[in-house]
Amino acid sequence: MINNNTKPEWIISSKAKNLFVSFMFIGVVAFGFTMITDSLRAWSSFLVSFFFFTSLALGGLFFVALQFLTNAGWSVNIRRYAEAMSSFLPWAFGLSIVFFLGAKNIYIWFDASNMIGDHALEGKISYLNPTSFFIRLVLFFSAWIVLQKWIMKITLADKAKDMYKKVVKPSVIFLIVFALSYSLFSVDLLMSLNPHWYSTIFGVYNFAGLFQSTLAFIILFVLYALKKSWIKGYVSENHLHDLGKLLFGFTTFWAYIAFSQFMLIWYANIPEETIYFLDRFNGEWIWVSIALLVFKFIVPFIALLPQWAKRNPSHLCAVSFLILFMQFIDVYWMVYPHYSKSVIKFSFAEVGIFLGFLGLFLYTSTKFLEKHSLIPKDDPFHDESTSHEVVY
Amino acid sequence: MMNTKNTIIQKIKTIFCKIENYIKSPTKKGTAAFWLDDHQLIKAAKEMTDSGFSGFEAVSPFPLHGIDEAMNIPRSFIPWATFFLGLTGCAFGIWFTWWVAVVDWPLNIGGKPMWSFAAFIPIIFELTILFAALGSVALMFFINGLPSVNPPILDKDITSHKFAIFIPEEEIKGRGAELEQIFNKFGAIEVKQSEF
Numbered sequence: 001m002i003n004n005n006t007k008p009e010w011i012i013s014s015k016a017k018n019l020f021v022s023f024m025f026i027g028v029v030a031f032g033f034t035m036i037t038d039s040l041r042a043w044s045s046f047l048v049s050f051f052f053f054t055s056l057a058l059g060g061l062f063f064v065a066l067q068f069l070t071n072a073g074w075s076v077n078i079r080r081y082a083e084a085m086s087s088f089l090p091w092a093f094g095l096s097i098v099f100f101l102g103a104k105n106i107y108i109w110f111d112a113s114n115m116i117g118d119h120a121l122e123g124k125i126s127y128l129n130p131t132s133f134f135i136r137l138v139l140f141f142s143a144w145i146v147l148q149k150w151i152m153k154i155t156l157a158d159k160a161k162d163m164y165k166k167v168v169k170p171s172v173i174f175l176i177v178f179a180l181s182y183s184l185f186s187v188d189l190l191m192s193l194n195p196h197w198y199s200t201i202f203g204v205y206n207f208a209g210l211f212q213s214t215l216a217f218i219i220l221f222v223l224y225a226l227k228k229s230w231i232k233g234y235v236s237e238n239h240l241h242d243l244g245k246l247l248f249g250f251t252t253f254w255a256y257i258a259f260s261q262f263m264l265i266w267y268a269n270i271p272e273e274t275i276y277f278l279d280r281f282n283g284e285w286i287w288v289s290i291a292l293l294v295f296k297f298i299v300p301f302i303a304l305l306p307q308w309a310k311r312n313p314s315h316l317c318a319v320s321f322l323i324l325f326m327q328f329i330d331v332y333w334m335v336y337p338h339y340s341k342s343v344i345k346f347s348f349a350e351v352g353i354f355l356g357f358l359g360l361f362l363y364t365s366t367k368f369l370e371k372h373s374l375i376p377k378d379d380p381f382h383d384e385s386t387s388h389e390v391v392y
Numbered sequence: 393m394m395n396t397k398n399t400i401i402q403k404i405k406t407i408f409c410k411i412e413n414y415i416k417s418p419t420k421k422g423t424a425a426f427w428l429d430d431h432q433l434i435k436a437a438k439e440m441t442d443s444g445f446s447g448f449e450a451v452s453p454f455p456l457h458g459i460d461e462a463m464n465i466p467r468s469f470i471p472w473a474t475f476f477l478g479l480t481g482c483a484f485g486i487w488f489t490w491w492v493a494v495v496d497w498p499l500n501i502g503g504k505p506m507w508s509f510a511a512f513i514p515i516i517f518e519l520t521i522l523f524a525a526l527g528s529v530a531l532m533f534f535i536n537g538l539p540s541v542n543p544p545i546l547d548k549d550i551t552s553h554k555f556a557i558f559i560p561e562e563e564i565k566g567r568g569a570e571l572e573q574i575f576n577k578f579g580a581i582e583v584k585q586s587e588f
Binding site: 259262263266267269305307389391 | 458471475511514
């Protein structure tokens, strides 16, 4: 079954490298160009892409920690891709500092004088102010990066026999830290765009999107490596089937959380809360809202329902691309109504900056994959993963 | 006194016997082969399918990976039944919430429209799940002939560490010698005439 002729190694062709670098170049140009014409738009677009890719990086680390804590055997041969995604975190830290420099353009609470005089906002000044925002950003990112390095140090040292004992501690710490910090991170970055508005389920909503898109990204990595036959004999359609089941489950989870958020706000009908959905149901934004329901839940749900759908590479590839695109649209939908009320604005500024981030993300993660063997052969569960079989 | 009591007990026993015979699963005469290794059983089942035998049963204390392919069992239709039961539940939920809230007992709640779809989605969702899950379980019981009392027992160790293949008499079609050969080839520990 195992094909010994090809080594399970990721090879970045010079063409791919040039592509990533040119993406980054496009990103910088798009950002610079938009900065000159419309700085609010530039920073809004930056926020969308920054949040999207930071979530993917965190999702990768979340996946790794989860697999270690559950002592999962099946996922050992596909773990590297999730680890590679988390290697974006140090870059995200740097970009968060860049974002902080421009954040005064998009958050009205950056200037305390905007808050004074409004009773609801005055109470939030102690949390929503530039200093504590900066402290939180630095604190969250340093915690994530320290834990990422800690986990990677254990999992990449292939010879470690008691790896599964050692890795429990950082994984547990990460999951707890992640649950708290990612909620506050999404509150800081997205919810505070309208400081009046609040939703207690917002952190979970973003987590649902994070894990859904992370699984889609892992699937795409696996499919690419399979297509290049780098991991032939190690990863089969059985692994795809399990990843597909998780993707299906978290597609449903996203819809469940999104509906919970919507229904409670709709039912209570408090102006402070409904403003969020009014902004997104008025004008052209209603089409984006409907598109989210249809293409982030209904279409992937039906497309992933049959058993064959989770085992068919080209089908899974299309669904994963759709889900990743819709996750980007989801973040866009949370940010952009604050920039442009009732009119959809989507052009070079959004696509270009997204491509810039994408180039950097792919560059760092493929660099990671190139450096380390795609298959952790000394992992005690390696054989279990290689012979993994899904019956139902 | 004693006599009447005995006759009553006798009568009750006959009634129970009749019920038992009624719900007892029908058995067939045939050949049973036993293994201690489940992998050998799967190989034997594969060989049997390849040489044209069908309609035989594999008995195991736990689910065996790959036995479906080895015995050439097509995929169950239950997932489709679940899907359509779910659709039925969903349709019923939509109709029922509409009938309650609009036709039978209209109530003004917070000035919201009578037909407030968002508020009914949890109910519709729950009914979808209820119909799909309970319906599938009920259907599974029905097609498997459950609940059945007094199932035929091939061997008392079949629930702990033995694995068996049972083939009814009419499926052997006079190829008994060939069958024996397959059983022996994969190291069956025992082959006997039995009822299942």
